[in-house]
Amino acid sequence: MGQMEQIAALAATPVALPLLQVDGLCRNYGARIGCAGVSFDIHAGEVLGIVGESGSGKSTLLSCLAGHQRPDAGRITYAGQDVLAMSEADRRRLSRTEWAYVHQNPRDGLRMGVSAGGNVGERLMAVGARNYGQIRTRAHDWLGRVEIAADRIDDRPSAFSGGMQQRLQIARNLVTGPRLVFMDEPTGGLDVSVQARLLDLLRGLVRDMGLSVIIVTHDLAVVRLLADRLMVMKSGRVVEQGLTDQVLDDPQHAYTQLLVSSVLQV
Numbered sequence: 656m657g658q659m660e661q662i663a664a665l666a667a668t669p670v671a672l673p674l675l676q677v678d679g680l681c682r683n684y685g686a687r688i689g690c691a692g693v694s695f696d697i698h699a700g701e702v703l704g705i706v707g708e709s710g711s712g713k714s715t716l717l718s719c720l721a722g723h724q725r726p727d728a729g730r731i732t733y734a735g736q737d738v739l740a741m742s743e744a745d746r747r748r749l750s751r752t753e754w755a756y757v758h759q760n761p762r763d764g765l766r767m768g769v770s771a772g773g774n775v776g777e778r779l780m781a782v783g784a785r786n787y788g789q790i791r792t793r794a795h796d797w798l799g800r801v802e803i804a805a806d807r808i809d810d811r812p813s814a815f816s817g818g819m820q821q822r823l824q825i826a827r828n829l830v831t832g833p834r835l836v837f838m839d840e841p842t843g844g845l846d847v848s849v850q851a852r853l854l855d856l857l858r859g860l861v862r863d864m865g866l867s868v869i870i871v872t873h874d875l876a877v878v879r880l881l882a883d884r885l886m887v888m889k890s891g892r893v894v895e896q897g898l899t900d901q902v903l904d905d906p907q908h909a910y911t912q913l914l915v916s917s918v919l920q921v
C-alpha cells in the first residue's frame with residue numbers, strides 16, 4: 656500500500672475504534688498452557704509493554720498476534736477485520752504492509768548475505784516499488800534515520816556490530832510505513848550503553864511515525880521508557896494491566912509487586 660493509500664485507510668478508521676482488539680486468546684502446547692484468556696485493546700499510536708518472568712507466555716502471545724502460530728481460541732480484530740478468519744494470502748498482505756516484526760536477534764529479521772541497502776530496499780520492492788534510484792534513495796534515508804553511516808550502505812550486516820544490526824533490522828521493518836509493530840526483546844543481548852542509544856532511537860521513531868507497538872521484554876526500564884500501558888503475565892495469564900507508571904509505581908498484584916521490588920534491589 657502506498658503512503659497516500661495508508662493515510663486514506665487511517666482516515667477511514669473511526670477514531671474511537673481500537674486498532675487492535677484481542678479477546679480471550681488461548682494457545683496450549685498439549686496439556687501445557689502457553690497463554691490463556693488474554694484480552695486487551697490497543698489504539699493507534701499507543702505502545703503496550705508485555706512483561707513477565709521466563710515462561711510466562713509473552714512469546715507465545717506475541718507469535719499468536721503476529722500470525723506466526725494459530726491460537727486455539729479467541730478473537731483478533733485489526734482495524735475492524737477478523738484476522739483469524741482471513742485467508743492466508745490476506746493475512747500475509749497485512750503482515751507485509753500494515754505490520755512489522757522486530758526480532759530479538761537481528762539475524763532472524765535480516766538477510767545476512769544481502770547488503771544493508773539491499774535489506775531495506777528489498778522490503779520496498781515487496782510492496783511494489785520498482786524504481787531502483789528511488790529505492791536506493793529511500794534506503795539511504797532510512798540508514799541515516801537509524802544512525803548508520805551512508806558509506807556502509809553496500810556492506811553486509813555480518814560486518815556490523817550487534818547494535819548496528821538491530822538498527823538495520825528496525826530500518827528494514829519501518830521503511831514500508833507500518834501502523835503496528837511487534838517487538839520481541841529488541842534490546843536484549845546488547846550492552847547497556849548500546850541499549851540506551853537504541854531505546855532513544857526507538858522512542859523517537861515511534862513518536863514521529865505515530866506507531867502502535869506491542870513490545871515484549873524482561874526489562875522494566877525498557878517499558879518505563881517506551882510503553883504507555885503495561886500488561887503483566889504469569890503462567891500464561893494476564894495478572895495486571897494499566898498505565899505503565901501506575902502499574903510500576905503502585906502494583907496491585909503480589910506478582911507485580913515482586914517483579915518491581917526485585918528490579919529495585921538490583
Ligand SMILES: Nc1ncnc2c1ncn2[C@@H]1O[C@H](COP(=O)(O)OP(=O)(O)OP(=O)(O)O)[C@@H](O)[C@H]1O
Pocket residue numbers: 684687688689690707708709710711712713714715716
Ligand atoms: N514450542 C513449544 N512447545 C511446548 N511448550 C512450549 C513451546 N513454546 C512455549 N512453550 C511453553 O509455553 C509456556 C510459555 O512460554 P513462552 O515462551 O511463551 O514464555 P515467555 O514468557 O516468552 O518466556 P521467555 O521470556 O523465556 O521467552 C511455557 O510453559 C513454555 O514451556
